[in-house]
Amino acid sequence: MKRLAAVVALLGLATATAACSGGTTNKSGGSGGGGGGLFTTIDVNRPGLEASAPANPYNPKGNSFPGYSSMKLGWVVNHLTDPNKALPGLAASWELADDNSAITLKLQPNAKWSDGKPVTAEDVKMSIGIAYTQGSTAFSTTPGAAGAAAEVEVVDPQTVKITQDMANPSPKFARGVLDTTILPAHVWSSVLPADFWDKLKAARGEGADAEKAREEITGLGEKVISFAPPKDVSAGPFVLERVNPSEALLVRNKYFFNAANVAPAQVKFLNYTGNEQIWNYLTQGKLDHAGFTAAPTDVMNRIKAASGNEVIKGYSPVAVGMAFNQTKKPYDNVHVRRGLAYLIDRDQVTKVASPEGGTPAATTSGIHQKAAQAWIPETVPQLEQYKPDVAKAETEFKEAGLVKKDGKWTLSDGSPWKVSMHAPSGFSDWLSAQENIKSQLVKAGVDAEVVTTADYPLYLEELAAGKYDVGFWLMALGPAPYDIFQRLYGASNGWSNVAGKVTHSAPGKNNNWMGGPEEIEVDGEKINPGELTGQLNSADEQAAKPIMAKLAKAANQDLPVIQLWDYINAQFVNNNRFTGWPHDDEVLRMGTGVLPSGVWIQQGLIKAKQ
Amino acid sequence: MSATLIPETGSAASEMRRNFWRGVWRVMRRKPSRLVGVVIIAGFILMGVVGPMVLPEHLPSDTNAITQAPSWEHWFGTDPQGRDVLALVITGSRYVLLTAAVTAVITVVVGTAIGLFSGFKRGRWDTVLMRFTDMKLTIPGLPLLLVLATVWQFGSPLQMGLVLGLLGWGGVARAVRSQTLSLRERGFIEAARGLGLSTRHIIGKELLPSMAPYIAMNMLISVTGAVYSQVGLFFLGVLPYESDNWGVMLNLAVFQAGAMITPNALGYLLAPLLAILLLTLGIVLVVDAMDEIFNPRLREE
Numbered sequence: 001m002k003r004l005a006a007v008v009a010l011l012g013l014a015t016a017t018a019a020c021s022g023g024t025t026n027k028s029g030g031s032g033g034g035g036g037g038l039f040t041t042i043d044v045n046r047p048g049l050e051a052s053a054p055a056n057p058y059n060p061k062g063n064s065f066p067g068y069s070s071m072k073l074g075w076v077v078n079h080l081t082d083p084n085k086a087l088p089g090l091a092a093s094w095e096l097a098d099d100n101s102a103i104t105l106k107l108q109p110n111a112k113w114s115d116g117k118p119v120t121a122e123d124v125k126m127s128i129g130i131a132y133t134q135g136s137t138a139f140s141t142t143p144g145a146a147g148a149a150a151e152v153e154v155v156d157p158q159t160v161k162i163t164q165d166m167a168n169p170s171p172k173f174a175r176g177v178l179d180t181t182i183l184p185a186h187v188w189s190s191v192l193p194a195d196f197w198d199k200l201k202a203a204r205g206e207g208a209d210a211e212k213a214r215e216e217i218t219g220l221g222e223k224v225i226s227f228a229p230p231k232d233v234s235a236g237p238f239v240l241e242r243v244n245p246s247e248a249l250l251v252r253n254k255y256f257f258n259a260a261n262v263a264p265a266q267v268k269f270l271n272y273t274g275n276e277q278i279w280n281y282l283t284q285g286k287l288d289h290a291g292f293t294a295a296p297t298d299v300m301n302r303i304k305a306a307s308g309n310e311v312i313k314g315y316s317p318v319a320v321g322m323a324f325n326q327t328k329k330p331y332d333n334v335h336v337r338r339g340l341a342y343l344i345d346r347d348q349v350t351k352v353a354s355p356e357g358g359t360p361a362a363t364t365s366g367i368h369q370k371a372a373q374a375w376i377p378e379t380v381p382q383l384e385q386y387k388p389d390v391a392k393a394e395t396e397f398k399e400a401g402l403v404k405k406d407g408k409w410t411l412s413d414g415s416p417w418k419v420s421m422h423a424p425s426g427f428s429d430w431l432s433a434q435e436n437i438k439s440q441l442v443k444a445g446v447d448a449e450v451v452t453t454a455d456y457p458l459y460l461e462e463l464a465a466g467k468y469d470v471g472f473w474l475m476a477l478g479p480a481p482y483d484i485f486q487r488l489y490g491a492s493n494g495w496s497n498v499a500g501k502v503t504h505s506a507p508g509k510n511n512n513w514m515g516g517p518e519e520i521e522v523d524g525e526k527i528n529p530g531e532l533t534g535q536l537n538s539a540d541e542q543a544a545k546p547i548m549a550k551l552a553k554a555a556n557q558d559l560p561v562i563q564l565w566d567y568i569n570a571q572f573v574n575n576n577r578f579t580g581w582p583h584d585d586e587v588l589r590m591g592t593g594v595l596p597s598g599v600w601i602q603q604g605l606i607k608a609k610q
Numbered sequence: 611m612s613a614t615l616i617p618e619t620g621s622a623a624s625e626m627r628r629n630f631w632r633g634v635w636r637v638m639r640r641k642p643s644r645l646v647g648v649v650i651i652a653g654f655i656l657m658g659v660v661g662p663m664v665l666p667e668h669l670p671s672d673t674n675a676i677t678q679a680p681s682w683e684h685w686f687g688t689d690p691q692g693r694d695v696l697a698l699v700i701t702g703s704r705y706v707l708l709t710a711a712v713t714a715v716i717t718v719v720v721g722t723a724i725g726l727f728s729g730f731k732r733g734r735w736d737t738v739l740m741r742f743t744d745m746k747l748t749i750p751g752l753p754l755l756l757v758l759a760t761v762w763q764f765g766s767p768l769q770m771g772l773v774l775g776l777l778g779w780g781g782v783a784r785a786v787r788s789q790t791l792s793l794r795e796r797g798f799i800e801a802a803r804g805l806g807l808s809t810r811h812i813i814g815k816e817l818l819p820s821m822a823p824y825i826a827m828n829m830l831i832s833v834t835g836a837v838y839s840q841v842g843l844f845f846l847g848v849l850p851y852e853s854d855n856w857g858v859m860l861n862l863a864v865f866q867a868g869a870m871i872t873p874n875a876l877g878y879l880l881a882p883l884l885a886i887l888l889l890t891l892g893i894v895l896v897v898d899a900m901d902e903i904f905n906p907r908l909r910e911e
Contacts, residue, residue, distance in 0.1 A: 276864055279871050296690060298677055298875065299868035348673050352691060425847045428866040435691050435853055442668045452851035454760060 036608035039264035039578065039601070042272055042281070044291035045593050049271040051243045054228030057181045058134055063243050066181065067590070067598025068250055068267055069234040073105060073124070074178030075599045078315060078569075078589035080374040081541065083480040084174040087587070087603060090119055090182050090235060096174050102163040103174050109158065112255035113184045114232070114239040121154040126185040128152050128162070129192050132200060133220040138162070138176025141203045141214045144499020146170040146482075146537045149177065168500035170537055172480045179591045184233045191227050192220065237262040237602040246271050261604030263578060275428070282572055285309060289581075289597040290572040292316070292357065294429050300356045308576030311356075314588035316569035317478030319361060319368050320430070321561030322421070322437070327507045327515035328469045330400060330411055337559040339396035340419070341386040343444050344437055350565040353433035358565035366488050366555035367548070368476045368566045375481070379549040383556040390444060408445050418447040422468040424459040425452040430472045433564060464492070466513040473561055481544045482536040485551050488529070488560050494518070495530025502534035520554045529554045571596070580607045637902045647895025654889055658707040661700035669693045669701065669854075677867050680877040687877030689859070690867050695881045702854035703885065705767045706837055712771025713778060713836035718829045721779035722821075725786025726813060730794060740787065747780040755839065759848040770849075774836045782828050789821055823904030830893045830900075837886060856882035 043065060050061040057064040064070045074086035074094070084096070091105040111119035128149075131139040140148045147170025151163040164173045193199070196217075203213035232240035237259065238250035248269040252262060270286070272278050278293045285306040295303065303309055322344075324331040331337060346360040362369045363385045365376075372380050394404075401412035411417050419441055423430040431450065438448040451468075453459040463471050475487040489495055494504050494512035507515030519526045532547050539547060555561075569589050573581045582588065582605055590596050600606050638644050672692035680687045686695035728739040754777065764770040793799060794817070802812050843849050844857025852858055859882045867875035 274865060276868060276870060279868055283871055296677060296866065296868055296872075296875075298872035302868075302871055352673055352676060425851060428862070431851065432690055432866065436671070436673070439668060439671045439691065450851060450853070452847075454848065 036263035036265050037577065039267045039288050039597075039606075040270060041267065041287055041289045041595070041597055042270050042278060042291075043595060044278075044293060045595075047273050049243055049245060049248055049269065051245055053243075054226075055232035055234070055240050056225070056227055056229065057183070058130070058225050058227075060225075063240055063248055064232070064234070065236075065238070065240075065248075065250065065267075065269065065595055065598060066593050067236065067595040067602070068238045069232060069236045069240055069253075071182055071235045072178065072591070072594070073180050073182060075594060076175050076179050076591040077586040078317065079479050079586055080315070080317075080371050081479055083172040083483075084178075085586070086175070086178045087599065089178070090124075091178065094174070094178070099166075100164060100169055100171060100173055101166055102161060103177050104155070104159065104161045105177075107158045107160075108257045110257040111235055112257065113186075114234050114253040114255055115184075116255055117184070117186060119182065119235050120157045120185075121160045122157075123185045124160045124182055125152055125154055126189060126192065127180060127182045129196050129200070130183060130188065130224055131180050133192075133217055133224050135218070135221075136176060136180065137170070138164075138173060139180070141200070141217050142498075143204070143206070143210075144168050144501075146497070146500060147173040147176055149173075168538070170482075171540055172482075175480070182235065184235070187229045187233050188227065191224050196220075236598065238267050238598075241266075256602070258602055258604060262601055263606050263608045264601065279303065282306065282309065285574055285576065287572065288574050288578050291596070292570050293572070294354065294357050297355050303572065306574075308574040310573050310575055310581070312571045312573060312581060312583055312588060314569045314571070314583075314585040315368075315370050316567040316589060317368050317371060317476065317484075318474055319476040319563055319566040320358075320433075321361075321364070321473050321475045321563045323471055323473035323514060323561040324559075325466055325469055325471075325513055325515060326517075326560070327466060327513075330402065330417065331469060332515075333400040334558060335396040335400035336402065337562070338386070339393040339400065339402075340441075340446075341559055341562045342389045342393035342396065343446065344440055344562060344564075345388040346564055348440065349433050349436050352436040353429045354565055354567075357429070357568050357570055359568060360565050361563035364556050364559055364561065364563040365552040366476060366563070367484055367552060368478060370566070371476070371478050371484070372552065375545060376549045376552055379552055383552065386562075393444065404445060408447065416447065418449055420449050420451055420469045422451050422453060422459065422463070422471040424456045425454060426456070427472075434472070464511045464513050466508055466515075472564075475561060475563065476566070480536075481539070481548055482533060485529075485533040485536060485548070485555075488514075488555055489516075489533040489551065490530070493530065493560060495533065497534050497537065500534075500538070502531050504528075504530055514560050516558065516560045520558050522550055522553045522557070527554060573597075575609070577609055578606050579609050580605050634899075634903050637899055641899070643895050644899035647892045647899065650888055650892030651896055654703065654707060654892065657700055658704045662704050665697050665701050669697050677872075677874050677878065679874045684877075686881035687874065689853075689878050690862065690875075691853070695859075695878050698854045698859060699856065699881045699885050702852070702856050702859065702882070705770075705852065705854075706840065706856055708767040709771040709774065709840050710833040710836040712768055713774040714829045714833045716772060716775025717778045717782055717832040718825055720775070721782025721828070722786050722825055724779070725783040726790055726817065728783075729787035729790025730809075730813060730817070732791075736787075740784075743780050743783050746777075747784070749777075751777050751839065752842065755843055756846070756848055759843060763850050764843075765850060770840055771836065774839055778832055778835060782825075782832070785828065786821065786825065789824060790817060793817055793820060823900055826904075827897050827900055830897050834890050834893055837889060841882070841886060856885060 053059060053061040053063050055064050056062040057066060057070040072089045073091040074089045076086045079085040090108055090111055092108045093106045095104045107119060113119060128139055132141060137147050138149050146168045148165050149162050150165035153161045155161050162177050199213045199216055203210055203217055234253060237253055237256045239253045241249045241251045250267040252265050256262060270281060275293055278290060279295055279299050281287050282290060282303040283306050285308055304311060324337055326332045350358050350360040363383050365372050365383055397409055402409050403412060403414060409417055421434040423434055434450040438450055441448040453462060462468060477483050477487055491511050493514040493516050495502050496510060504518050505512045519528050527550055529551055532551055536544055536547055571588055582600055588596060590599055675688050675692045677690050678684060678688040684694045689695055689698060724739055728736040758773060799812060799816055802816050841857035844855045845861045847861055863869040863875055863879035867878055869875035869879035
């Protein structure tokens with residue numbers, strides 16, 4: 001009996017070791033089976049793998065990898081001006097009505113789930129229902145939300161038509177539709193009640209019943225997030241095989257519609273908890289691809305020096321600015337903000353904080369400098385550059401009534417002034433930047449300090465509550481013009497846009513923490529920047545340009561933020577095992593949460609090295 | 611009568627004191643390492659007191675010399691802002707040492723008071739206080755500090771020291787109590803009681819002096835504990851950011867400058883580590899000397 005127990009234990013141990021040792025080789029053409037071998041990467045959006053998390057793309061910790069396993073209708077790309085440009089995903093093609101009123105999607109004819117069942121229009125419809133429970137731009141139950149869908153119609157098993165609610169249309173309606181994750185109805189249908197679509201219809205109306213229906217739909221959101229399919233059923237090029245705390249292993253989905261062109265046989269996602277762990281993987285040449293990870297110059301040089309490594313740099317429609325709470329003195333005075341803009345050497349800040357991941361902002365325009373060249377090339381040269389100039393800063397400060405005493409600037413009544421900058425503690429580039437700005441300001445006689453907040457969600461909460469004087473703020477979030485400017489003239493500055501109607505709340509109310517003026521004089525004309533931004537939500541490209549020019553000028557002279565640097569999208573790839581890495585800006589970055597290398601692989605761009 | 615006696619006791623006391631210092635010197639001289647310990651601790655105190663006075667409040671940064679390897683100009687290199695790492699360690703020492711001192715004082719005062727009281731009184735008070743101490747001892751310190759840090763920003767070293775002190779007295783209280791329990795049964799205490807001397811006198815003049823070395827050693831050891839805890843908390847990033855704090859420096863060295871990957875940032879990582887190591891070494895050496903100073907039996911060896 002004892003011997004039997006020992007044998008059983010030994011066998012158990014052997015199986016366990018076999019299970020752990022799978023996929024540890026990192027050579028192309030290995031035992032993978034499908035030819036291309038193992039592809040190693042990380043999910044930059046999700047530090048810390050959780051072995052027990054379900055294969056659910058809506059679960060924040062879920063083991064679902066957009067681009068690799070989970071699929072969207074299309075993969076929106078990183079275009080400078082067109083928000084609707086996308087690569088085909090589960091939708092092979094689509095037709096957008098001229099007036100943007102409807103989009104007709106044709107599904108991939110050979111698309112199948114990893115259990116062999118075909119992907120149908122019913123799957124798409126159910127997935128849209130699920131998207132409603134989470135709220136998305138196209139599928140929102142908020143009455144009058146811009147760019148929301150009105151009708152979802154299954155035309156035939158391969159065709160779906162989605163019409164836009166033309167009461168408040170948005171030029172990026174198609175983007176909202178294409179950026180929808182598609183889930184298998186035969187696995188997920190239980191999460192939506194049978195009368196879901198009736199409820200949705202009711203939710204679109206007005207009155208108490210509609211309100212109740214909306215609450216019920218949002219209530220379903222929790223159920224969706226916690227739903228755990230018994231096993232991963234995906235339509236992407238890979239399907240989840242297993243996860244342990246150190247890695248997630250995905251194997252090729254033989255039913256994937258473009259399986260013949262998928263090079264790797266297996267994909268391994270390595271676990272990491274912080275950037276320095278990613279640096280380690282990269283310097284060892286372990287990763288075939290990793291998304292943007294901030295790294296100091298020395299580390300970057302080490303990464304570049306590792307065999308086969310290459311850093312591909314592209315455009316990223318994001319910038320960071322130093323934002324002011326204008327309800328606090330002395331930041332309510334535009335001359336103080338301008339004075340600070342003249343004091344801060346943005347080149348130096350970027351050199352210290354983000355030498356590899358950012359370009360110093362050319363000026364404050366509210367737009368990434370590359371996008372600005374595409375949208376408003378004539379306006380850019382007219383903008384004040386705010387080149388470092390101590391004399392100009394002094395003039396501005398004096399105009400604001402500040403007083404210089406013993407080489408230190410004080411408020412007009414002689415009380416001390418300290419620029420208190422806030423950042424979340426994990427954001428090392430922001431901290432570095434603030435530390436550098438602090439020393440620049442101190443040198444010029446402006447006292448300053450850096451204060452940290454435990455994490456990003458708390459930081460945003462406290463920022464919105466108006467607790468900080470100055471904080472860093474992500475801005476210029478392209479490509480859609482409305483998205484770009486709503487970071488400066490949106491809810492955080494008092495303008496809320498409900499059902500296409502823009503209303504302004506007083507500083508300190510409804511998350512208006514920036515507290516800027518409601519009207520600004522630009523070129524002798526009074527403008528309401530929030531209303532202009534609201535107009536961008538429905539303006540086409542030609543109509544948007546003059547509005548954007550005005551807003552850029554307003555941001556440039558009024559400085560609700562000082563734009564510091566525009567981000568660069570640096571992608572890390574290794575050429576030793578796989579080749580064919582794209583260098584085209586547009587595909588180096590995809591929609592939120594999408595892992596671009598998964599999309600490159602499924603499009604057949606990536607080839608195993610011979 | 612008494613007037614003639616007073617100068618005599620006075621001179622006897624000063625004679626004793628002189629003998630004591632002579633003893634200390636002898637103990638120190640026997641092992642040079644002990645002198646090294648004293649020098650190290652004196653050096654740290656000097657660093658904490660004078661350092662921030664000599665160096666500018668905002669250390670100059672040079673963006674052309676970011677994260678440099680150690681050189682003659684910068685002994686431990688520069689940080690990612692181009693500041694001298696050694697200067698950062700020196701200006702940061704005040705917070706660390708002040709916190710440690712406050713922690714040590716609170717640990718010892720609270721721990722000794724509770725230990726002495728419950729050991730001497732015994733009975734119900736002893737039971738209550740010791741159960742309370744046991745409860746306190748079972749609470750793990752670091753996780754509790756992590757939770758506390760979310761609700762309380764330890765802005766000043768005094769606050770930090772207060773919290774660390776209030777969390778750390780359990781061990782001292784237990785040890786002092788057991789020492790008291792054993793001492794109170796000794797002959798000299800019994801004699802004092804027999805003479806009708808007050809409790810205050812017995813505790814203050816009889817018990818405390820015999821326990822002084824023990825308490826002093828505990829105090830020094832709690833200094834190292836306080837340094838580890840606060841540096842650990844800062845390293846984890848749960849406390850407000852201070853660019854010259856040793857824990858923050860360690861954190862930035864690893865997570866911002868990449869000290870595990872690039873040798874240029876090694877100085878930035880090693881400088882605060884060395885400071886902590888040296889401080890611990892100094893304390894251990896002094897404790898070793900103290901042991902002998904207060905323990906006559908060891909002195910004879």
